[in-house]
Amino acid sequence: MTSPADRLADVAAFFDGARLTLGRQLAGLRKSDLAALIAMSPTAVAAWESGAKRPTAGTVARLALSLSVDPGFFAIRPDDVAALAATPHFRSLRSTSQLARNQAFAYGQLAVDIATSLEKHVECPEPDLPSVPVPVCDRHGDGPERAARHVRDTWGMGAGPAGHLVRLLENHGVLVVFSPPQTASVDAYSFDSRLRPVVVLNPVKRDYYRQRFDVAHELGHLVMHSDAEAGRRIEEQAHRFAAELLLPAAAIRGQLPATMGAAAWRTLARLKEQWGTSIQALLYRARALGVLSDVSYRNAMTTVTSRGWRRSEPGLVSVLEQPSLLPRAIELLAREDIDESRLVEQCRVPVDLFRTVTSRVPRHAPAEIGGRVTSLFR
């Protein structure tokens, strides 16, 4: 039987700097923060992460302790996750810190890592995502709308309301996971990886209609922006894509109210249930299509605000669309007597994070996170 000291020596020998970066980012730490925790210099941390130097067995133990992970977390794995993924698309760049974005992306990479491990045992739908690049400078063109119509045509979505959107993406090979409650300040995001495209959903919105818009928005990035730099314009394009995908102009134009009044609100409530989008998205669409004037739109949004609907709109569907790829894989493997602990060991991740990544539902948020970035290992 191997002693803990021998195991530490093994990990030190097979230490992977990229895993340290991943662990540090998941813990929400800067290099200097981690260096302070183990009383070493930031330069040393940088050298371990880049692979220029190798930490001793004792240092690996201190790193593991300070991040609250098993030392095995740092061991090299067949696939280098850091090299697996393309840069993600984050919204609200100004309101989210680099530290929070790094943490969120590290979580996304971990999800890919876990999916890679599970896919050794199970077969998931092949990625089958159309690529319709839309240049960032396409401000006055209809690139995003054409891209959305192309997806509708290619995936045989017909002209009417889009069904279960998360399942639609999964059936075309996209991995969809909820992010942990600690990263709730970061909106939904997406990125491509060598395994499959990934969409990470915000866990605290808990609104069926808004989540569908988020999913459509992220699909827009994956379809249109594989090489695009982040920025306001590509966010606008993803919004336009989502609007056309969920509310195709040809079908919705004649149904939207042209003026606001009691009857218009009833129409919007009906359309909301029919198309599975929020009233705010319908108003935005009505203005974008020129059905509703700017003045009427502003007045309507004032009403939305005064009714408290910006935070929570009334709606009939209270269940979120849930991901199924990884939870289904776990269920199938459990039937084959491959239980969770074996899978966790294989993935070498803390069990809580493993459960968050493979859950059908978002995990509950801790009482108070505030704006601080806190470790995902706790």
Add this chain to the structure above:
Amino acid sequence: MSEQAEVIAEFRDAGVLAGVRWAYESATRRALESYSEADGHDAAWLGHTRFTLFRDRLDRVFSCMRYAVSADEELDLDVRYAELSDADRVTMPRLAPGLVRRSDLFGSAGWAYRRRRFLLAGGDFGRLDTLPWPNKSRTKQIVALQRNPDVRQPSLFESLLPADGGPGESGGPAESGVIDPALLTADRELDLLTYVIAHSLDPFSGEAELVFGRPRLNLGGGPAWYWREDLLAPPLARPVDPGQVPDAPVRLRRPEGGVSDVAG
């Protein structure tokens, strides 16, 4: 429940809206097939033909007027299907005779289901929402003057009457754009609650519009409807219950390279 939701549900559930939609699609298809600028046709010809064919198709699908059922079922079918395309024959909804009856109003073609009647009104493509009722026939103006059932307070139309408004025509279209002041003081209750189906067609693109609604007398412009339903929109459907959608197909890999068939 709003009047719109109530009326639309009632008409849809009975199959009346499906009949109207079929009638309009059949009529516009035939009108566009026959339309030829080279033969001297123009927008007026197209509008008139479309209306004539629409009225005819409504009578067919609802078994009214010359398509009323007789003792000879075979002859009835021959008459009902005469000149229709194969596609129109196949897609024509099968509705019970008598479900909808002809119910003209002051000479305007109308049809009624239970206690509700609808008339037809043509308009310009893309402008049905502001269809100017003051420019339409006196009958349409009377219909547009019915009280809005969703508003409990009295109408304020009187104050909108133009100061120099002269009397409109008593029969056909009132091209002057002003209405007869006598109308405004007339009884606003008709024998049946009466609605309007407005229709338009763009001869160049072939795009059509068809709405069913309660007209609002828009003196001085503005919205032409208290409410209106787009009849050409895809069928109404509630979003799928997210909990009832099957999982994505995930299957176990088998060591031999095959996969088991344990789909989600």
